[in-house]
Amino acid sequence: MxxxxxxxxxxxxxxxxxxxxxxxxxxxxxxxxxxxxxxxxxxxxxxxxxxxxxxxxxxxxLKLFRNFAFSEETLTAGAGVTLKEILKEQIRGGFSLFEHLAGIRRATVGGLIAQNAGAYGFEVKERLIEVKFLSFESGEVEVLKDFDSFGYRKSPLPSLGIIVEATFKIKKDARVKEKIAHFVRKRLETQPPFYLKTAGSTFKNPPHPLPPAGKLLDQAGLKGFRVGRVGFSEKHANFAVNYGGATFEEFKELILTARKRVKEKFGVELELEVKVPCKI
Ligand SMILES: Cc1cc2nc3c(=O)[nH]c(=O)nc-3n(C[C@H](O)[C@H](O)[C@H](O)COP(=O)(O)OP(=O)(O)OC[C@H]3O[C@@H](n4cnc5c(N)ncnc54)[C@H](O)[C@@H]3O)c2cc1C
Incomplete structure (x- = not known):
């Protein structure tokens, strides 16, 4: 290996x-x-x-899990296939699938499903037909076909196991190229420019009717707030940006400060959207 x-x-x-x-x-x-x-x-x-x-x-x-095939109505891809590769194929084949997510860098099939990624009213679960995963319980590859437990930026994976492949519904769409360009433009209107180093939304939006996390952070005075070399974007307060050489300790302090201030001001406990493989 x-x-x-x-x-x-x-x-x-x-x-x-x-x-x-x-x-x-x-x-x-x-x-x-x-x-x-x-x-x-x-x-x-x-x-x-x-x-x-x-x-x-x-x-x-799972970068090397790269199988890829599509028919009139379905696309099957290994966990390591990237969103960028799928969007390219959408343009080539003229079909709709992940155009709402265009502009998210480096995301892969595995991560898109595990996070049930979404934007502009779309969520990945809407297009899922089946997910093959290596089950921690049985030690075998199992197939998931029921997505009721998927929700806003959450899925039963990776707790249940590791995604190795998924099949999605696709639909013919002659205007998909325009739609991709549209969603990239829309994203750039509100989010930091693509050259900045960020992990997307830092916190999940709290449930309705509370305002989105970005707004709470902004109103708590955290837009543009920095700890050392990491800080919340001036453009969108929920995007933490590494301005060069930031350390994990700095990131951790940023998160803890933001949580504390939002809790003090609004009584809201912000939940991390970004995944951190250790206690924070
Ligand atoms: C600029 C920018 C904009 C973004 N905008 C959005 C947005 O609009 N909407 C949105 O939903 N997200 C957004 N994101 C966040 C991110 O792109 C998504 O959450 C994406 O789905 C993560 O995919 P990934 O492959 O990078 O996964 P990673 O970030 O590497 O991992 C995310 C989680 O998925 C798990 N995971 C990854 N692969 C597997 C696998 N094979 N099996 C089981 N678990 C796995 C990881 O363990 C981790 O818990 C944005 C990120 C950036 C940088």
Whole structure:
């Protein structure tokens, strides 16, 4: 199995953390051996993850799970296939699937499903037909076909197991290229520019009728607030940005300060959307 040293910038979009050994299983058997070998954390494209410099867990990437096939009505892709690759295929084949998510860097099939990613009224679960995952309970690949337990930025994965492949419904759409461009433009109107290092939304939006997390952070005076080299974007207060060389400790302090201030001002406990493979 391939094991390679990778920097934080190579494995996460926010680029915080040190250099880590990344395990790249090539098939389910290798994945199973890794899972049985001790504590681990599964990485997708690292676009919603922040990793500390020292981690007592193996980092597993499913980047090599790259099977890809589509028919008139379905698309089947391995966990490591990227959103970018799917969008390219959507343009080439003229079909609708993930256009609402266009502009999210590096996200993969595994991470999109685990987070039930969504934007502009769309959620990944709407298009799921089935998800194949290596079950922690049985140690075998099982198939999930019922997505009722999926919700806002949540799914039963990775608690249940590791996604290895998924099949999605696709629909013919001759205007998909325009739609992709539309959603990229829309994203850039409110979110930090693509060249900034961020892990997307830091906190989940609290339930209705409470205002979104970005608004609460803004009103608590945290828009543009920094701890060392990491801070909340001037453009969107819920996006933590690494302005260069930020440490995990700085990120942690930013999070704890934000939570405290929002709690004091509004009585709201903000829940992390980004995944952190350790206690924070
Ligand atoms: C600029 C920017 C904008 C963003 N905008 C949005 C947005 O509009 N909407 C939105 O929903 N998200 C958004 N995100 C967050 C992020 O892109 C999504 O959550 C995405 O789905 C994460 O995919 P990933 O492959 O990068 O997963 P990672 O970030 O690597 O992992 C996310 C979680 O998924 C788990 N996971 C990954 N692969 C697997 C697998 N094979 N099996 C089981 N679990 C797995 C990880 O363990 C982790 O818990 C944004 C991020 C950025 C950087």
């Amino acid at each position: 391939k094991v390679e040293k990778r920097s934080a910038e190579e494995i996460t979009t926010i680029g915080i953390g040190g250099i880590h050994d990344i395990f790249y299983p090539e098939n389910v058997k290798e994945l199973k051996n890794l899972v049985e070998g001790g504590d681990f954390f599964v990485l997708g494209g690292g676009s919603n993850v922040v990793i500390p410099e020292v981690l007592e867990k193996r980092l597993i990437s």
